[in-house]
Amino acid sequence: MYEFVLGFFLILAPVYAESVPDYEKPFAPIFTDKPVYSWTDKIIISVNAPSWNSNSNQVNSIGESNSHPIKISSGENFLKPYRLTETSSSSGIFSGEIILTGFLHDVDGDGNFDTNPKTSGDGPTNGFLEVENNDSISISFEFADGVVLTESVPITWNMGVVQFTQDIFLINDSVELRVIDHDMNLNPETLDTIAVDVFSDSDSGGIQVIATETSERSGDFIASIALSTSTSSGNRLYAIPGDSIFAKYDDHTLPKPYSKSDEKSIQTSAIIDHSIPAINRIQTTPISFSDSFGNPLTSYISESQMQIVGTIENQIIFDQEFIYFFQIKNSANSVISLSWIQGKLSPNQILDISQSWIPTKSGNYILETYVWNSLNDLIPLSPPISTLIIVD
């Protein structure tokens, strides 16, 4: 019984649909390609109206007649009638597009308007329509006598987002920067650009870079900058390891509750690090021992002074602060001596570090040396070295 009823409807439904509109559930829905638009985007419209496919061998149109018009409106501005054309000769789906043209507004604060508002066109793809920043677009189609279908989509301005693609960049990295602000897709048929200020701890004046839209309608902008350890110029920003770098975008198209004339600086930062990992920044040589005159020692006697000598070499091309620890443990693994030397290595500098020690008793001792960056951070700059000392 159930299967019989289902079959009955499947056969009759198309005939019914083409003859009498279902006023309770209209079968000519209007679709837009996005649920919400920015003020200068493009709207791609489609209407599913199989009853207007009057000839299956020919591409038909809807909306262009004054008896069954399509009207696209925003406030007082409208396009009517506006023609949509069938996507293929028998699809029964009709499509077209309009470009929103916003209103006169200066989006970058240079005192000049950046928009070209106009309202014109009769379809299917030549329409331009002025809109406000907080607005809505109504699309209506009188698809049968006295039966008008309407679809509305909102128009909003958006808060811009600016971000570096990483939290930490190495000094040799190309730095990628991204700005997302759909309001700056000012022309939905070309790649737009945005100016972004980029600066660093070492160069607070910085540079201005141009971020380019990733595709015609994305509202997503990318810029790439290089770092320089000497000077800023062009797309190169002066920054050294340890600096923070910053990007600042001034958004002049802000959503509610901001007003049209408001602007807001949106800023982000990232950290610049060495290209050499911390543990490899200082190279150490094995420990050697000498007497107080600098002559190498081959045996060690209690109660006599010896010099413990280590050599460190700065592996990076920047100044590097260090603390060199000497720690001596006896055979019971107790620390009997701890001392350190603090200093700064210039780029690629090699330095001998020396500490005197007088063993009080014969026995076996372990000397451990550590190189850290500072007492505050305690970041190891080279692997620790352990050396056995046998005192007679």
Ligand SMILES: [Ca+2]
């Ligand atoms: Ca057709």
Ligand SMILES: [Ca+2]
């Ligand atoms: Ca401007």
Ligand SMILES: [Ca+2]
């Ligand atoms: Ca664009």
Ligand SMILES: [Ca+2]
């Ligand atoms: Ca905006």
